[in-house]
Amino acid sequence: MALSGVEIFKLLPKTNCKKCGFPTCLAFAMALAQGKVELAKCPDVSEESKKLLGAASAPPIRMFPLGTGDKAAKVGGENVLFRHDKKFINPSVFAINIKDTLSNDELTKKVEEVITSEIDRVGQKLRVDAISIEFASGNAQQYESAVKLISEKAPNTIIILNCKDASAADAAVKIVAARKPLLYCATEENAEAMANIAKTHKVPLGVYADGLAALSSLTEKIKGIGVEDLVIDSGAKNAKGILELNTQVRRSALKKSFKPLGYPIINFVLREDPVLEACIASVAVAKYGSIVVLNSIEKWKNLALFTIRQNIYTDPQVPMQVEQKVYKIGEATENSPLLITTNFSLTYFIVAGEVENSKVPTWLAIMDCEGLSVLTAWAAGKFTAGKIAQFIKESGVENQVKNKELIIPGMVAILSGSVEDKLEGWKVTVGPREANAIPTFLKTRSA
Amino acid sequence: MSYVIPKETCSGKVLSPDFGKGSKAVKIGGENALPFHSFDGAIPNKPVIAYEIQDIFPDDWPDTVKNQFSSVSDNAVKWAEYCQNELKAQAIALRLSGTHPDRGDRSPQDAAKTVKDVLAAIEVPLIILGSNHMEKDAAVLVAASEAASGYNCIIGKAQEGNYKTIVAAALAHNHKLIAMSELDINLAKQLNILITQMGFDKERLLTDPMCSALGYGIEYTYSVMERIRLAALMQNDATMQPPILGDVGMYVWKVKETVATEAEMSEWGAVAERGITWEAVTATSMLIAGANLLIMRHPKAVETVNKVVEELV
Ligand code: SF4
Numbered sequence: 001m002a003l004s005g006v007e008i009f010k011l012l013p014k015t016n017c018k019k020c021g022f023p024t025c026l027a028f029a030m031a032l033a034q035g036k037v038e039l040a041k042c043p044d045v046s047e048e049s050k051k052l053l054g055a056a057s058a059p060p061i062r063m064f065p066l067g068t069g070d071k072a073a074k075v076g077g078e079n080v081l082f083r084h085d086k087k088f089i090n091p092s093v094f095a096i097n098i099k100d101t102l103s104n105d106e107l108t109k110k111v112e113e114v115i116t117s118e119i120d121r122v123g124q125k126l127r128v129d130a131i132s133i134e135f136a137s138g139n140a141q142q143y144e145s146a147v148k149l150i151s152e153k154a155p156n157t158i159i160i161l162n163c164k165d166a167s168a169a170d171a172a173v174k175i176v177a178a179r180k181p182l183l184y185c186a187t188e189e190n191a192e193a194m195a196n197i198a199k200t201h202k203v204p205l206g207v208y209a210d211g212l213a214a215l216s217s218l219t220e221k222i223k224g225i226g227v228e229d230l231v232i233d234s235g236a237k238n239a240k241g242i243l244e245l246n247t248q249v250r251r252s253a254l255k256k257s258f259k260p261l262g263y264p265i266i267n268f269v270l271r272e273d274p275v276l277e278a279c280i281a282s283v284a285v286a287k288y289g290s291i292v293v294l295n296s297i298e299k300w301k302n303l304a305l306f307t308i309r310q311n312i313y314t315d316p317q318v319p320m321q322v323e324q325k326v327y328k329i330g331e332a333t334e335n336s337p338l339l340i341t342t343n344f345s346l347t348y349f350i351v352a353g354e355v356e357n358s359k360v361p362t363w364l365a366i367m368d369c370e371g372l373s374v375l376t377a378w379a380a381g382k383f384t385a386g387k388i389a390q391f392i393k394e395s396g397v398e399n400q401v402k403n404k405e406l407i408i409p410g411m412v413a414i415l416s417g418s419v420e421d422k423l424e425g426w427k428v429t430v431g432p433r434e435a436n437a438i439p440t441f442l443k444t445r446s447a
Numbered sequence: 448m449s450y451v452i453p454k455e456t457c458s459g460k461v462l463s464p465d466f467g468k469g470s471k472a473v474k475i476g477g478e479n480a481l482p483f484h485s486f487d488g489a490i491p492n493k494p495v496i497a498y499e500i501q502d503i504f505p506d507d508w509p510d511t512v513k514n515q516f517s518s519v520s521d522n523a524v525k526w527a528e529y530c531q532n533e534l535k536a537q538a539i540a541l542r543l544s545g546t547h548p549d550r551g552d553r554s555p556q557d558a559a560k561t562v563k564d565v566l567a568a569i570e571v572p573l574i575i576l577g578s579n580h581m582e583k584d585a586a587v588l589v590a591a592s593e594a595a596s597g598y599n600c601i602i603g604k605a606q607e608g609n610y611k612t613i614v615a616a617a618l619a620h621n622h623k624l625i626a627m628s629e630l631d632i633n634l635a636k637q638l639n640i641l642i643t644q645m646g647f648d649k650e651r652l653l654t655d656p657m658c659s660a661l662g663y664g665i666e667y668t669y670s671v672m673e674r675i676r677l678a679a680l681m682q683n684d685a686t687m688q689p690p691i692l693g694d695v696g697m698y699v700w701k702v703k704e705t706v707a708t709e710a711e712m713s714e715w716g717a718v719a720e721r722g723i724t725w726e727a728v729t730a731t732s733m734l735i736a737g738a739n740l741l742i743m744r745h746p747k748a749v750e751t752v753n754k755v756v757e758e759l760v
Contacts, residue, residue, distance in 0.1 A: 239758035251453040299716025349664040
């Protein structure tokens with residue numbers, strides 16, 4: 001259980017020496033309780049206090065990186081069950097499973113798909129993050145050569161060594177150990193051997209057991225051997241198993257502080273039907289899967305999965321903002337109307353959706369108002385005549401439309417005169433108050 | 448440390464209205480656990496997917512989904528029969544789009560006739576939706592309610608700006624009712640209260656907190672649904688206990704990802720699969736968040752989501 005600020009304070013030196021950067025030990029204790037600083041910032045804390053505080057301040061779900069370099073991904077570290085409570089922290093890692101039985105050409109083709117999977121969506125670069133290389137051949141040499149080939153062709157991608165055979169795994173780990181691959185996995189049969197490989201090469205280890213009771217004892221055993229960066233697999237394969245067991249893991253870790261399950265989860269979705277696989281994978285993304293392993297990565301499926309991951313992992317407390325710019329909706333031309341509104345993403349989605357419904361090609365100017373809705377932004381002095389005029393001038397939209405007419409939201413009809421004064425040569429028209437009246441408004445105008 | 452399943456029992460329960468008549472009637476809701484958390488409690492009814500049809504040719508649907516119905520979509524009765532008989536629809540949602548002033552402005556009487564004809568042709572339950580034009584819906588849904596009298600339909604959507612007449616009509620003709628608000632748990636709660644204050648039984652209500660498509664605000668819908676469900680179950684808030692509707696198809700089949708061809712957006716891959724997946728993933732997410740009834744369009748997406756439901760229960 002987490003300690004309160006006062007409880008932490010009692011364990012600090014109480015000298016107020018300020019070396020931690022805080023004016024007093026109490027201030028430092030308060031910040032520590034909120035998880036804003038690390039205990040290590042206080043150089044004088046006693047070993048005994050360190051132990052007590054360390055155990056209490058260890059995150060309920062362990063967090064560590066997979067891979068290295070700028071394409072590494074952290075897993076775990078989550079604090080909540082529901083995204084409206086607090087942001088989900090480390091987005092699910094998507095992996096494709098590739099069998100070592102494929103020919104070199106086929107392997108190369110698959111890797112190519114991974115490398116070219118990166119797309120840009122709302123300013124974020126999204127990609128298939130990892131390759132799970134499955135030991136399907138039963139032949140350690142073949143596995144080794146597949147791992148070699150894939151790791152050369154995909155030098156930055158996270159590698160998951162999907163191999164339960166300890167000697168084959170040992171040989172493969174040696175090739176890629178420096179890249180922090182995930183070794184998957186230790187089972188009841190091979191736990192000791194796998195744990196020792198992971199320990200020797202300092203790589204994270206997957207742990208598989210059928211059901212959560214067996215899984216808990218296995219993680220404890222492996223922790224005893226000295227491997228702590230674990231990823232757990234309860235054996236869940238279908239949607240029900242994923243939802244129920246992942247939920248039980250998350251609840252156990254967060255609400256019961258049950259350490260044996262305080263690890264990130266890996267879910268193997270693996271379906272022949274790619275649309276079904278996309279759906280089950282989206283269940284895993286919403287329900288606490290830290291690594292989601294797929295059978296195929298078609299571009300259209302990636303787009304849907306990247307998007308659901310991005311949506312679920314946005315911060316619910318920061319209103320998501322849309323980039324400030326003039327958006328082209330439909331085949332807008334120099335004769336199309338120009339609407340303006342604020343960059344609160346919900347405002348944007350609703351207004352853009354209604355403009356799409358109208359089927360009238362339109363320019364939609366989205367102005368940065370720090371993610372506030374129209375009325376709030378107006379009240380806060382961020383959506384004012386002066387700022388609107390400045391944005392329109394600087395946006396260069398003047399050169400995109402023939403007819404210098406700006407349509408403002410009906411909610412701020414009051415601004416029409418002053419915007420017109422400040423925007424020389426422009427006519428300002430008051431649009432509808434509610435977004436659902438936009439289609440009628442636009443169609444009537446274009447008729 | 449030995450493992451104990453961390454169960455949570457809820458004090459509240461989702462209401463469970465039925466709709467339709469006879470052997471084809473369906474019941475939704477009734478669970479006293481979070482969505483598909485059957486280790487926590489009882490989930491007596493599976494979510495239901497209704498196929499969306501319209502009273503006019505769906506010229507605003509992208510080809511991927513429009514072409515699925517090209518032989519029937521010029522006529523609501525044929526379309527409904529096709530969904531029931533060929534696609535084995537569990538329910539049908541008739542959207543009276545043609546009554547919108549911009550989409551043909553069909554009269555409430557015309558709409559009522561379509562409703563009657565469709566009801567005469569099918570046995571599965573019917574959801575009757577307006578065109579989302581505040582004033583027109585008030586008139587259209589009154590006429591439609593009357594035309595469907597005795598069929599135990601779901602009528603919608605009643606919104607803050609027009610709920611009074613629609614509630615009165617659903618009350619008079621014994622229908623279930625969709626109360627829709629825009630992505631705000633408090634607005635959803637308030638509308639449910641206003642409607643029940645008119646004497647409309649909350650056991651006959653469905654809440655539509657407004658759907659959004661994947662990539663276009665779905666996280667808002669997701670969290671509002673999740674919060675409504677938590678309020679209903681954990682806080683036993685009676686005003687939040689009606690089952691939840693996800694009107695998926697209409698939000699999905701207009702976004703760029705379901706419309707843009709591969710020639711336009713080569714990095715997005717095949718347009719047909721992309722559109723189907725967009726609808727299926729949106730629908731799956733709504734189910735996970737708490738939706739009990741979905742309205743969808745593409746047969747392949749419906750089929751896939753039904754498979755997901757089979758896996759989840
Ligand atoms: S460094 Fe340690 S002892 Fe010094 S003020 Fe900070 S908490 Fe107190």
